[in-house]
Amino acid sequence: MAKGITKRAEDYSKWYIDVVQKAEMADHSPVKGCMIIRPTGYGIWEKIQQHLDRMFKETGHVNAYFPLLIPESFLKKEAEHVEGFAPECATVTHGGGKKLEEPLVIRPTSETIIWDAYRNWIGSYRDLPLLINQWANVCRWEMRTRLFLRTTEFLWQEGHTAHASHEEAEEETYKMVQVYKTFAEKFMAMPVLVGRKTEAEKFAGALHTYCIEGLMQDGKALQAGTSHHLGQNFAKAFDVQFQDKDEQRKYVHGSSWGVSTRLIGGMIMTHSDDNGLVVPPKLSPRPVVIVPIYRKDDEKELVLNKAREITASWDPLFFYLDDRDQYKPGKKFNEWELKGIPVRIEIGPRDVESGEVIVARRDTGEKVSMPMDGLLEKLEALLDDIQDNLFKIAKQRLEDNTHTVDSYDEYKARVKDGGFFRVFLDHANPKVEEQMQTDTKSTVRCIPFDAPEEEGPCMITGVLCKSRVIAAQSY
RNA sequence: CGGGGCGUAGCGUAGUCCGGCUAACGCACCUGCUUUGGGAGCAGGGGAUCGCAGGUUCGAAUCCUGCCGCCCCGACCA
Numbered sequence: 375m376a377k378g379i380t381k382r383a384e385d386y387s388k389w390y391i392d393v394v395q396k397a398e399m400a401d402h403s404p405v406k407g408c409m410i411i412r413p414t415g416y417g418i419w420e421k422i423q424q425h426l427d428r429m430f431k432e433t434g435h436v437n438a439y440f441p442l443l444i445p446e447s448f449l450k451k452e453a454e455h456v457e458g459f460a461p462e463c464a465t466v467t468h469g470g471g472k473k474l475e476e477p478l479v480i481r482p483t484s485e486t487i488i489w490d491a492y493r494n495w496i497g498s499y500r501d502l503p504l505l506i507n508q509w510a511n512v513c514r515w516e517m518r519t520r521l522f523l524r525t526t527e528f529l530w531q532e533g534h535t536a537h538a539s540h541e542e543a544e545e546e547t548y549k550m551v552q553v554y555k556t557f558a559e560k561f562m563a564m565p566v567l568v569g570r571k572t573e574a575e576k577f578a579g580a581l582h583t584y585c586i587e588g589l590m591q592d593g594k595a596l597q598a599g600t601s602h603h604l605g606q607n608f609a610k611a612f613d614v615q616f617q618d619k620d621e622q623r624k625y626v627h628g629s630s631w632g633v634s635t636r637l638i639g640g641m642i643m644t645h646s647d648d649n650g651l652v653v654p655p656k657l658s659p660r661p662v663v664i665v666p667i668y669r670k671d672d673e674k675e676l677v678l679n680k681a682r683e684i685t686a687s688w689d690p691l692f693f694y695l696d697d698r699d700q701y702k703p704g705k706k707f708n709e710w711e712l713k714g715i716p717v718r719i720e721i722g723p724r725d726v727e728s729g730e731v732i733v734a735r736r737d738t739g740e741k742v743s744m745p746m747d748g749l750l751e752k753l754e755a756l757l758d759d760i761q762d763n764l765f766k767i768a769k770q771r772l773e774d775n776t777h778t779v780d781s782y783d784e785y786k787a788r789v790k791d792g793g794f795f796r797v798f799l800d801h802a803n804p805k806v807e808e809q810m811q812t813d814t815k816s817t818v819r820c821i822p823f824d825a826p827e828e829e830g831p832c833m834i835t836g837v838l839c840k841s842r843v844i845a846a847q848s849y
Numbered sequence: 850c851g852g853g854g855c856g857u858a859g860c861g862u863a864g865u866c867c868g869g870c871u872a873a874c875g876c877a878c879c880u881g882c883u884u885u886g887g888g889a890g891c892a893g894g895g896g897a898u899c900g901c902a903g904g905u906u907c908g909a910a911u912c913c914u915g916c917c918g919c920c921c922c923g924a925c926c927a
Contacts, residue, residue, distance in 0.1 A: 378861090387921075406919075462926070483927095517850080517925055524926070585927095597927060636927055667886050674885095704887040711887090722886055732886080815923090849927090 379712075381648050386592040393642055394521045397651040397713045407519035407526035411635070414651075414713055415522075417659035418638055419529060423509065425561045425656070426531065426633070429553050435505040435533060440487050442511070443478040448486035451611040455485065458578020462514040464526075480513040485579065485604070485630055488534045489612040496536060496626060499618045503546070504536040522639035523596075523849050530634035536626045538618065540605070543627035547603040550631040551584035554599035562637065563654040563765035564588050564644045565772045566598060567794070567844055569820030572801040574808070577630075581605040587819045587844065589772045590643035593792015595819045595848040598640050601631035639849075644768050645737075651714030652736055654764050655757040662693040662753060663715050665706045667722030674699075680726045684746055693719075711736065716760050717753060737763055778842070782833040785845070789816045794846050796825075798839040800832035809834060816847045 379396055380388040394400050399415030402408075411419065427437070443466060450456045459482045466478040481487065488506070496504060513527045533550060537543040551568055558566045566586035576583040580602035588596045609615070609625040618624050645652040655661045664681050668674040681695055696706050703720070710718055720732040731749065734741040737760050744752050775793035779785045789795055800806045801818050811817050825841040832839050 385921095391920090402919080458926095512927095514926075516927095518921095518923085528927080530927080600927070632927080634927055665886095669885060702885050702887090702889065704885085704889080706888090707886095708888045720886065724886080 379648060379650060382591065389648070390639075390643065391521065393646050393651055399638070399642075399651070400521050402521070405526070407516065409521050409525050411529075415638060418641070418653065418657050419635060421657045421659060422561075422633075422637055423531075426553075426557055427507075427509075429557060430507050430531075430533065433505075433549065433553060435507045435535075437508060438506050439508050439510070440481075440484050440491065442481055444481050444484075444487045446477045446479050448490060449479055451486065452579045452607055454607070455579035455611075459483070459514075462516060464513050464515050481510070482512055482514045483630075483632075484508065484510070484512075484532055485534065485608055486612070489608040489614055489628070492534075492536055492626070493612050493614045496614055496616050499538050499616055502536060502538045502616060502626065503542060505533075505546075506535065507531055507533040520639070520849075522635055522642070524636070528635050530632050532630060532632040535629045536609075536614065537629070538616065538624075538627070540627050543605070543629050544603055547584060547601045547629040547631070550629070551586065551599070551601040554586045554601070554631070554633060557633075558586055558588065558598055558637075558640075559765065561654070561656045562641055562644070563656075563761055563768060564598070564640055565765065565769040567820055567822050568824075569822040569844065571600075571820060572804075572807055572818045572843070574801075574804045575817060577602040579604065579607050580630075581607070585820055587794075587846075587848075588640050588644060589775060589794055589846070590640070590849070591771070592643070593775060593847070595794065595844075595846040596636070596640050596643070597819070597848065598637060599631070599633040602629060604628035604630060645764050646714065650712035652764070653714035653716060655716040655761045658714075658716050660691060660694045661716045661757055662719060663706075663710050663717075664693060664695045664719045664721060665703050665710070666695070666697060667703045667720060669723075673723050676723060676726055677721055680746075681721055684731075684749060688750060707734075716757055735760055776844075780830065780833060785833060786814055789814050789845070789847060792847065794819070794844050796842040797845050798830040798832050799843050799845065800835050800837040800839060801843055803835070803837075806832065806834050810845065814847075816845050819844045819846050819848060 379392045382389045397414055398412045400412055401410040403410050446465065449459060449463065463482055464480045466480065467474060492504065495501065509531050511527055511529050516524050516526060519525050535546050537546060555566055555568045558564045566588050568586055571583040571585055577600065582603050584601045585597055586599045588598045590596055606625040606627055608628050614626045615623045616626055641657065642651065645654065666677045666681055668677045678697055685693060685695065707718065714736060716736050718734045725731050730743045730745050732741055733744045733756065735756065776796065777788065777793055778796040779788065785795060785797060799810065799818060801821065807818055821843045828841055830839060831837065
């Protein structure tokens with residue numbers, strides 16, 4: 375039905391771009407790789423921020439803001455970190471018409487400038503733990519970009535915490551990846567696997583990295599959030615020490631964790647269809663739209679008055695009364711469908727007469743009649759049902775597309791068709807994963823926390839492995 | 850950086866091979882009337898230095914040279 379959206383089956387990548395642009399979520403900017411986030415897209419980001427920010431605060435974190443520009447020398451203080459990020463940094467060399475003495479890097483991530491500040495903030499065990507988050511933009515000069523999934527500049531949050539012990543930092547790292555899992559599943563209706571990254575895939579400068587991984591409709595994996603145990607690496611690089619109860623001076627243990635506007639890409643590729651965007655109710659800035667239907671002025675007045683009467687006690691941010699006179703109802707139906715609004719209410723003279731309204735849900739397209747009496751409660755229940763249904767469908771798809779494979783030949787033949795693959799792989803040896811990547815363009819997405827105890831030979835080398843890992847092609 | 854594609858009105862395109870009237874069409878936009886339960890109809894109207902710079906020619910969107918930009922596929926990555 376939708377005009378101008380390429381079908382998923384025809385060209386998934388084209389479909390994705392079409393949905394983003396036709397739903398007015400984002401535009402390409404005049405600068406290559408950057409994007410303009412339009413109100414439809416930004417409204418979803420605001421909902422993501424709202425829910426996550428609350429979850430961060432509920433787990434004891436506070437927000438702060440650190441500067442965009444970082445002295446270039448800071449990035450070089452942690453050996454692995456500089457290696458990982460140097461190639462993708464944008465650098466400011468001139469300011470005020472003069473060449474700067476030291477170039478400034480536009481933050482690709484803020485560990486260095488934050489740990490530099492932590493040195494001054496932390497002196498005693500009484501100053502710990504330090505639990506700070508910031509909402510910010512960062513810049514990474516990627517070679518190939520895609521709206522929301524990978525842009526040169528993107529929005530994210532980054533948590534940076536400091537602890538007295540390895541155990542506490544580990545607890546924090548694990549806790550936050552679980553927060554991400556809960557958020558992904560409960561609010562985004564996007565099922566994810568939770569686990570640890572391999573050496574090859576972990577964050578540059580971390581002891582280890584935990585992650586959530588989603589599976590998109592085309593069978594490719596999407597890394598949707600990461601939480602890093604930094605150990606004492608940044609504390610040592612920036613000399614952040616504290617005096618402990620035992621009077622010893624010790625280096626602080628750190629964690630950092632983040633999710634980005636990439637989540638919006640994940641939401642699109644998890645739920646949307648050939649008719650456009652599908653937004654889970656909990657991420658919708660206004661989950662209900664009311665489209666009035668009328669012919670003459672007297673009907674218009676009748677219908678709009680009734681609509682206003684019904685919604686008088688509703689939260690203004692729960693719904694949008696689309697009383698734009700310049701568009702016909704059919705046009706509005708399609709516009710809201712394209713933009714993925716979860717529920718649409720149609721109200722016309724016939725409905726005012728009967729005391730009922732037509733309610734259409736975006737996920738199934740189903741239309742039902744509902745009495746105006748007690749409508750709000752019914753809508754809330756319906757929105758919950760849509761949220762659950764979207765999760766259930768996505769969960770089923772993830773399960774249906776998770777395969778257990780033992781032979782490398784079978785893996786090579788099947789991995790290109792998409793899905794998660796449970797395989798034995800000697801991931802302790804980076805060369806093995808490298809070979810798999812060369813052969814198949816796939817990588818280990820994670821070593822799941824909940825992998826059942828199972829032993830078997832690595833599908834490439836035959837070395838005995840103690841559990842299966844999840845491998846897939848990814849974005 | 851390698852492979853492919855493309856730059857003509859806000860968007861999507863035709864015209865380019867084979868140079869020639871005032872650069873055409875659809876959508877969008879503006880005005881008026883009729884319409885309004887799944888993207889309205891009719892009539893009228895506005896909007897382009899044909900990506901940029903040179904060159905060839907009486908004449909260039911079209912031919913030649915150089916440059917720039919964008920998109921898609923790969924390598925890199927959240």
